Amino acid sequence: MNPHLDKLHSYPFEKLRQLFAGVTPNPDYTPISLGIGEPKHPTPAFIEKALMHAVSGLASYPSTIGSEPLRTAIAGWLERRYGLPALDAATMVLPVNGSREALFAIAQCVIDASRPDPLVVCPNPFYQIYEGAAYLASAAPWFVNSEPGRNFAPDYASVPDDVWPRVQLMYVCSPGNPTGATLTLDDWRDLFALSDRWGFLIAADECYSEIYTGSTPPLGALEAAHQLGRSSGEQPYRNLIVFSSLSKRSNVPGMRSGFVAGDTVAMKRFLLYRTYCGGAMSPPVQAASIAAWNDEQHVQDNRTLYKEKFHLITPLLKQVMDVELPDAGFYLWADVRRTGLSDVDFARRLYADYNVTVLPGSYLARDAHGQNPGQDRIRMALVASVDEGLEAANRIVQFCQGLA
Numbered sequence: 001m002n003p004h005l006d007k008l009h010s011y012p013f014e015k016l017r018q019l020f021a022g023v024t025p026n027p028d029y030t031p032i033s034l035g036i037g038e039p040k041h042p043t044p045a046f047i048e049k050a051l052m053h054a055v056s057g058l059a060s061y062p063s064t065i066g067s068e069p070l071r072t073a074i075a076g077w078l079e080r081r082y083g084l085p086a087l088d089a090a091t092m093v094l095p096v097n098g099s100r101e102a103l104f105a106i107a108q109c110v111i112d113a114s115r116p117d118p119l120v121v122c123p124n125p126f127y128q129i130y131e132g133a134a135y136l137a138s139a140a141p142w143f144v145n146s147e148p149g150r151n152f153a154p155d156y157a158s159v160p161d162d163v164w165p166r167v168q169l170m171y172v173c174s175p176g177n178p179t180g181a182t183l184t185l186d187d188w189r190d191l192f193a194l195s196d197r198w199g200f201l202i203a204a205d206e207c208y209s210e211i212y213t214g215s216t217p218p219l220g221a222l223e224a225a226h227q228l229g230r231s232s233g234e235q236p237y238r239n240l241i242v243f244s245s246l247s248k249r250s251n252v253p254g255m256r257s258g259f260v261a262g263d264t265v266a267m268k269r270f271l272l273y274r275t276y277c278g279g280a281m282s283p284p285v286q287a288a289s290i291a292a293w294n295d296e297q298h299v300q301d302n303r304t305l306y307k308e309k310f311h312l313i314t315p316l317l318k319q320v321m322d323v324e325l326p327d328a329g330f331y332l333w334a335d336v337r338r339t340g341l342s343d344v345d346f347a348r349r350l351y352a353d354y355n356v357t358v359l360p361g362s363y364l365a366r367d368a369h370g371q372n373p374g375q376d377r378i379r380m381a382l383v384a385s386v387d388e389g390l391e392a393a394n395r396i397v398q399f400c401q402g403l404a
Contacts, residue, residue, distance in 0.1 A: 007135040011128060012363040019348055019360075029355035032392040034380040036359075037177070037331065041251045041305060041383075044298040050291035051255070057283025064275045066095035070286045073293040074259045081209075082223035085231055091264045092237075094271055095281045095289070098256035099207050099245040100129055102279075103171070106203050106241070106260075107133035109273040110169045119163065121170040123154045125178055125365035125374040127205065130171040139168065143368035152179035152333065156190060158369070167200045175208040175218050178364050178379040179333045180326020188224035195239045201266055204242040207258075210249040210299050211306050212328035222262065237262045241270070248330070249299055250292045257281065257289045306330050309382045309389045316393040320400035332380040333361070339403050343378050353402075354395040 010018075016035060025031065065071070071089040078084055078093075087093065096102040111118050111134075120134035124143035134141040142163055144154040153176070172191065174183040183191075195202055204221035212218055221242050225231055230238060241262035247253040260270065281289070292298075310325055314332065317323050323334035336346045343360040350356050361377030382389055 025355040033357040035357040037381045039251045051288035054284040054287030062280040064280045073290045077293045082220045099243040099258040104133040107137040111137035113138035119166040145373045153181040173205040175328035180329040182218040182327040207245045208329040313393045
């Protein structure tokens with residue numbers, strides 16, 4: 001067996017299951033889960049219809065590169081959303097079965113284990129796929145802690161100079177999971193300069209890009225590259241590829257549909273790798289994805305629902321914990337130190353007393369550089385209905401007030 005499997009940590013939700021083992025939640029309350037970031041809004045009917053109308057496509061093997069109409073739809077969305085010049089859909093866009101498997105696969109494709117002590121830079125806290133991908137590619141993760149003073153964006157300037165020569169891949173998550181932090185144009189300028197100097201690939205995870213609390217959409221990686229003059233020349237978007245998904249944007253987590261786009265050199269190698277992995281998207285899912293990428297009204301409606309929840313729930317929770325609106329995403333990243341409980345004890349007792357599930361922040365981070373940046377925080381996914389979210393918030397307030 002692959003010895004690197006022994007380096008993998010339990011997934012956060014397995015840790016949560018173990019934390020709740022033996023706990024009987026208060027039967028006076030119906031269960032409400034804010035623990036898992038699984039969209040609960042209804043899937044738009046037109047996407048379901050497109051999927052069902054294309055079911056005859058199951059009779060054919062799909063190609064790894066996907067259909068030309070799907071790649072064109074994705075390229076068109078990227079151009080409209082980020083104000084990009086025309087993308088070559090044949091060489092710069094690749095459909096994938098959800099961003100999760102592609103984020104894992106890119107490390108297996110990129111890492112050269114023959115080089116000494118390869119590193120993969122990851123934000124901390126982080127989406128655990130980054131860490132597992134690094135280990136199973138025979139590399140090690142180097143965690144960059146988020147900084148409250150930077151609205152929880154990672155402090156890349158804190159990375160020692162002697163680390164960068166070993167870095168082969170950098171995962172960037174903007175908007176961030178779980179913090180909701182977004183990178184600025186200056187942040188991207190610095191990251192591109194580091195990539196140019198040391199030659200590593202940037203894998204930009206943008207799965208939460210379409211859920212934001214303000215009026216201005218978050219800056220995308222390709223958008224930043226274009227604004228900084230990196231979208232043309234012999235190798236447009238050099239050493240940058242982005243990952244996105246329909247799961248959050250269009251409420252179709254079970255459809256497993258996303259894409260990778262960017263640097264043609266990296267994309268060509270990634271397509272070769274994926275041809276051997278068997279990661280082709282089924283024709284019905286391709287048809288439904290085309291419909292989803294070509295429509296924005298359902299995305300605006302979805303975003304409006306999240307905004308309503310954020311603006312109703314956040315003021316309630318501010319009464320009993322330190323929490324602010326995130327830049328984007330659908331999580332609240334709350335400091336619970338005012339309650340006198342650790343993040344783990346808070347989650348366990350809240351579940352026992354009020355049947356509300358939240359995720360301890362320390363489960364989403366690693367001890368790195370003398371601290372665990374998730375400690376004393378909880379992640380709450382505002383994925384339930386408005387009424388259910390308000391009910392959960394009121395229970396949390398009652399719980400915290402009862403601790404005083």
